[in-house]
Amino acid sequence: MNDLSLPPRPGSQNSRKVAVVLFNLGGPDSPAAIKPFLVNLFTDPAILRVPGFLRPALGRLIAARRLKPATENYAILGGRSPLLELTEEQARALEAVLQPEMEARCFIAMRYWHPFAEETVRAVREWGAEEVVLLPLYPQFSTTTTGSSIDDWNEACRKAGLALPTTTLCCWHSDPAFAESTAAIVRRAWHEARAKLPAETGLRILFSAHGLPESIVRHGDPYQWQVERTVAAVCERLRIEGAEHAICYQSRATPQKWIGPSTEDAIAAAGRDKVAVLVCPIAFVSEHSETLVELDVEYREVAEKDGVPGYFRVPTQNTDGDFIASLAGLVRHARGSGRSLCSWAGGRQCPKGQRDCPHARAQEAKRAA
Structure with a gap:
């Protein structure tokens, strides 16, 4: 059994700088941001599944129709979403649990408003990360949420030329x-x-x-x-x-x-x-x-x-101590799994009929390669 009170051996897993990237939806940070947020949402091919040549115009039309009710809803919240601030609190709480055992820093990559994946990729590189764990703040995997965020992150890394050992946790629905x-x-x-x-x-x-x-x-x-x-x-x-x-x-x-x-x-x-x-x-x-x-x-x-x-x-989990501890456990498990893609229990958990499970997609891509 490892004694965490001892300094890590040079080159050991716990001596690496680990960037834990929290995926979330994002939300407008001002009334002026509501429309572009909606456009980003409804022009995402994972959300609006129509031929690509139709998507920009149709997505903008849907966003325009949703603008008035969305603006009224955000007005109740002071004209902005609280999601980024709450996610930042979760990030700091998770760091506090992880840091006694590893040099970890939590970063946030939102899908439809700042900070976008490309911003977070730059921050991860500037920090000098040596390893990445992708942790969606969606317990259940969907192609429309976690799947879209993973694709977005991978594309941002490709454009920036960032290639680090990365573990992707796809879901933790039954952890x-x-x-x-x-x-x-x-x-x-x-x-x-x-x-x-x-x-x-x-x-x-x-x-x-x-x-x-x-x-x-x-x-x-x-x-x-x-x-x-x-x-x-x-x-x-x-x-x-x-x-x-x-x-x-x-x-x-x-x-x-x-x-x-x-x-x-x-x-x-x-x-x-x-x-x-x-x-x-x-x-x-x-x-x-x-x-x-x-x-x-x-x-x-x-x-x-x-x-x-x-x-x-029922209130959401936010920074509930036991919930944050469960996230820390998921990070530890993912890093120790030896897999680049893992579920809360290791391998694929979804039935065979769920062909959009990321494990199924990864196997299909491997066969096609």
Whole structure:
């Protein structure tokens, strides 16, 4: 067993300067940034899956139509997203846990607003990193989130000529420490909600995740399957006898058919059943517009309209100590896996039918080479 109190041997893994790159969506930092943020989002080929010659014009059209409601939502938050500041707090907290055992620094690469991947690549190089760990702040892999960020990072590294030993953690949907820390947060929120309700009123947990068009899932994106695995892992650790729960999906953004049931429909069902709801954002690990506005404001109004006898929300993990410890464990595991691409458990976890799992894509690329 390694004694971490001893100085690392020259050239050993723990003597390297490790850049841990946190991937996240990003958000506008001012009212003026809302439109370009939306354009970046809706012109991403991972999001808008139409022929390339159509994408710029169609993406800008969708962004223009979304601008007014998005501006109204961000106005509730003071005209900007809090996501970068919260991600920076997570980065500093994770560094504090990792640094006693390795020379690590956490960097942030946002997908649709600053700091972009190319900015982060420069910062990683300037720091003198000798190794990179890519850590998405999305527990579940989707081609639209983690997949897009990985492609963006790789392209930024190619353009900058940065070639360092890199480990990519693709997903951590069922990581035991993540599930345990999340269950503890849900359990606290459950007891707080339960204390505010009459004993005879039921309480249903709604695990709400960002939705996806059905076409993307049918193509082999593993996101929905991984969301279901996360919920199962958390519920296994809840230790609340008889707790009722359901999975639902929010934030539909296009006219296509999206995976369901929608969060609106799940709230309406609770209203018909006369049970209160405790909404848990199961695919987000920090607060942003989809939790602070969509869940806290818009869906609360839906619940009141539908006659739901109580509406409560589980906070996201943010810098919860056990959650940050789980991220540190994931970094350690990824570095020790000996793999350039790894899941929370090492190799591929998704069923064979999920052909857009990054492990499946990597195998396909290897066969084609």
